[in-house]
Each structure stands twice: as C-alpha cells, then as structure tokens.
Amino acid sequence: MLASPVSAQTAEELASHYSREDMQQALKTREQYELYGLRFDSDKATLQPGAESLLDDLATTLKNFPEWGLRIVGHTDATGEPEANQALSVERANSIKTALVERGIDSARLQAGGAGERRPVANNQTAEGRALNRRVELVRFTDSVEAKKLLKAMSDYLAAQKAISFGYDANLQVVSNAGQKLGLASSGTVTLGRPDKVQTTRSGGFINVETVFDGKTLTLLGKDINKYTQVEIPGTVDHLVDELKDKYNLPLPAADLLMTNSYDELMMGVYDSKDLGSGVINGAECDSLAFRKDDVDFQIWVAQGQQPFPCRLVITSTQVSGGPEYSVQVRDWKSGDAVMLGDFNFKNTTNAVMVDVKDIKSKLGDMPENFVMGEGK
Template sequence: MMRTSRMLVNLYARGLTAATLSCMVLLGTSMQASADETDAKRLLKAMSDYLVAQQAISFDYDAMLEVVTTDEQVLALASSGAVTLNRPDKIIATRSSGFADVEMVFDGKTLTLLSKNLNLYAQEEVPGTVENLVDELRKRDRPLPGADLLLTDPYETLMHDVVDVKDLGSGVIGGVECDYLAFRTEEVDWQIWIAQGEQPYPCRYVVTSKLIDGAPQYSIQIKDWKAGDEVAATDFTFMPPADAKKVDLKNLEGADELPKNFQTGEAQ
C-alpha cells in the first residue's frame, strides 16, 4: 500500500555524506541571513499580476507526483501534457503518462474528460469560470496541472498561511534564467522559479508535503510558454472521437492520477 498527496518531495538527505551535510548547514545559515523577504514577495506579486493580465495562455509541461510506500520507498510518477487557457471560462488540458492519456475540455458550461487510450469520455455540467472548475475538480481528486497558477489571484492563493519567505537569487530552468523563491507554511514547503524579464511566467513549481513521512513532492516544469496574441486560436468545443463511448464520470477509467496497481493508504 502507498501513501500519497496531491500537493506534495523527497529531499534525498539520507544518502548524503557528513561533509555534504556540513556544507548544507553552513549554506543554510548564509541563505537565511541574506534572504530578502520583501523582494521575494515583490517578484511573486509581479508574476501573479502578469498572469492575471493575460487573456490567453498556453504552455507544455512535465510533471512529477511522488508517492511513498509503507516501507518508506519514494516512487515518482511522471507525466507530460499541455494547457491552453482563455479567460475567464475556457480551458483544454492534456496529461499523458505510462498508464493514462487524458484530455479535459471546458467551455464555460460543460466539463468533458476523455480517456484517449480507452476511447471513453464523460461529461458533466459545471457552469462558471475556470476558478470554479478548479474547485470542482479538486473535490473529485482530478486536479488541473499547476492549478494554483491559473486562478484569478495566484498571489493571494500562494501566500495563504505562508510563515517564511526567502529570495534565493537565480537559477536556470530549461535554458531560461529565473528568480528562485522559497516559501513555507505549516503543512507544505514550496518553491518557484520565475522567468526574468518582461514575461515573468512560472518556469518550475515544487510543493513538498510536511505531513507525510518521506516528504513526497509534486513538481511541474513549464516550457514553450505563450501568452496573448502568441496563443493559437483554439476551439473549445468537444467533438467525441469515432466510436467513443460515453460513460458516467464516476465510471470513467484510464483517467486517474495513480495506476491501478497502486493502492493508496492513509497518510502518516
């Protein structure tokens, strides 16, 4: 059996040498002393304002969801996909992994989930905005990739219950130089890398659980970012593939976050 979380990282500290750990202690002291909380908040707010100002957004992504077995082995489930968003109420998101190939279409009224590999689809009326859709999908344990970054006020959502903020300088993600920020709450630690320049979009977002043994993480790395006029015109009308079978959402197979051979248990 396995324990898992949707907002989840293994820091891999157990295998580090004593010398490496001593360096980490010294580095940690230096980073804490030099962290600029005000600047970190400013950079995060600038990213949030930029995202909210975009009427249309599209990007590709690679994601990793870690699960922890009862014998404390950390396993990582990898997936890739793409997202196209038109504010306020249209989105298409895909997710492909070794056990699922899923497309989600939302046109402001109807949510459609298509299990491509099984040629099954389900539909449900969910009128409202993308933000309302995010809430509904979370209730069903079917989260959108990077959902926190797609809301109408990412800054408010991300900063909720934050008790510690660090500006850690810069890093490079996929060849893009980014500002590197780290935040802590009582339940999770999270990090974000934000592209420098006129388009401060999120390049990488990592959330680490503090409530589950093994500290599993969820991470998403964003690439091929486009916004505004760069986004290709998209039809958000769902057309079922030939011979596709419609089923109830609760009976839709091949669209879960975990493969069938994974049995989830209680977090400890």
C-alpha cells in the same frame, strides 16, 4: 521540519536540560526548537506561574537577533476532541505571543499557529507520550519582501493574459511502505482563454487524458479506454479549478498557476519566504523563490524580464515520511496573440463511449489502480 525528541527522554527531563544557549543554537542552525516547560492551566490558554524565565529567555534571544522572526506553534496530546485541541493549541500560542510583546518584542516579528493533536512525536497511549506531545514548537522564519513582490508580479502578469499556452513535464512522487520513493512522470499541454475556456492534455505511464471546458460543460476523455464523461460546471476557469479540486478530486495540471488570484492561492498559510537569487530553467534566467507552510514547502522559479511566467514549481510535503514531491516544469510558453485558440468544443472524433463520471474517475488520476493509498496518520 519537525525534530522529534529523543524517545528515551521524558518531557520533564527535556525541560530540566533546557538552556537558552541550546535554544539559540537550534534556532540558528536548524531554525526549529521543541520547547518544554511552559505549562498551561488544564484545557485553558492561561500560562501557569513559572513560565517567566522561559519567556524572558525567548525575548532576550529575539532582541539578540533582531533580524529573526519567530513562529510559535502549539501542540496538544490526543485527549479530547480534535477540533477543541486545534483551537486550544492556537490560543496557547497566542498567549505566548502576547507575553513576548509585553516584553518589548514587535508583534510583526511573531506568528502564532497551532497543530492541535495532528503532529505527535510520541505515543498518545501513555502518560509519558502525551506529555511529550504537549509542547511548543519554535520555528525561525524569514519574511522576504522581495520574494513576495516577485511572486505577486508573476500572479499579476498571469491574470492579465487573455490567452496562455504551454507544455509541461510533471513528476509525482509517492513513498511506499518500505520508504522507497517512486516517481510517476507525465507530460502534457495547457491552453487557456480567459475567463472561461481551457483545454489540457496529460499522458504518462498510467494516464492519457484530455480535458476540455467551454465555459459551461467540462468534458473528460480517457484516450486509452476511449470513454468520456461530461459534467455541467458553468462559470469561470477559477470556479472550475475549485470544483474539480473540492468536489471531484481531479485537479487540473498546474491548477494554482491558472487562476486569476494565483498569488492568494499560493500564499495561503505561508509563514516563511525567501529569495534565493537566480537560476536557469530551459535556458531562461529565473528568480528562485522558496516558501513554507505548516504542511508543505514550495519553490518556484519565475522568468525574469517583461514576461514573468512560472518556469518550474516544486511542492514538497513536510508531514509525510520521506518528503514526497510534486513538480511541474513549463516549456514552450506563449501568451497573447502568439496563442492559437480553438473553439474549446469537444469533438468526439474517435466515437468514444459516454459514461458517468464515477465510472471513469479512476482512469483519470496519476495513480495506477494497483497503487493503494495508506491509512491517514
């Protein structure tokens, strides 16, 4: 999503080469522009004198293109504490938003956000690099009422179903140090009985696991190693999804789609939404919807008709080199009386050995043990 400045140019040079025409063309074609020249008081969100002409240009551009929405994202260098830089970047973006509203732009067309020091475009070890990192990112966005309406209809339909079952095929992409994309494919099944029962399977080249939850106890069975673990997590499936993700880093397949508030989960942080028209997944005609957040894009295909179930979900990282993706495609969708619900009790038919969750956790993820996560950047 980011377009890095040419490294040979300094922030001063980029600011001196600015023109309103270049900004408009970048927003029109790339939907993004890095703006230099807006200066703030040190460690404050107060715009310094000299910003008026740039702000006037921004307001004029938005008046010339009344269908545009504009997201204003502040960025800082790495001087100071990360938390303070994050807050400062948001405050500065809000200062620009306020200045544009004062120039007659409807606040509904403007969004303010901040990335702090998290997305540098240059080396923070030099004064020149820090100056390049102190910038304002402008992102043109679309706010499709129809896309959000269709996603909400899917969420409401899912929440109303007392029983759901489906098969799925998933693909997790990782990017090697050499920049090579590698896909890890798996398939499985999901059976859900609201509010507090779920059973899933997942098998692939590096994983073969079954998950059973009866409303009180979660059982995780590693079939290839014939070991299982049990954790007490009393509550609903919604609570289980949160616990597995936040506490154990073991998300359920298509977890966001299983929750009763899937719309809220999916839309958290979304600033751009598009209705891309129709598509066909597994022979079913679907509405194709696309959404953007600061760190990920996601596209979802929703079946048309009386059962607006999710047919395919693709999540793409925009802040990792190579743009790795996670996709899950749904098949054999059933709901209501068509679902054959079991008792959701774990039956140890293979005489699997019970172990502690920490002793089996590495065997339950999508990543093989010979894959090592790189350091954060």
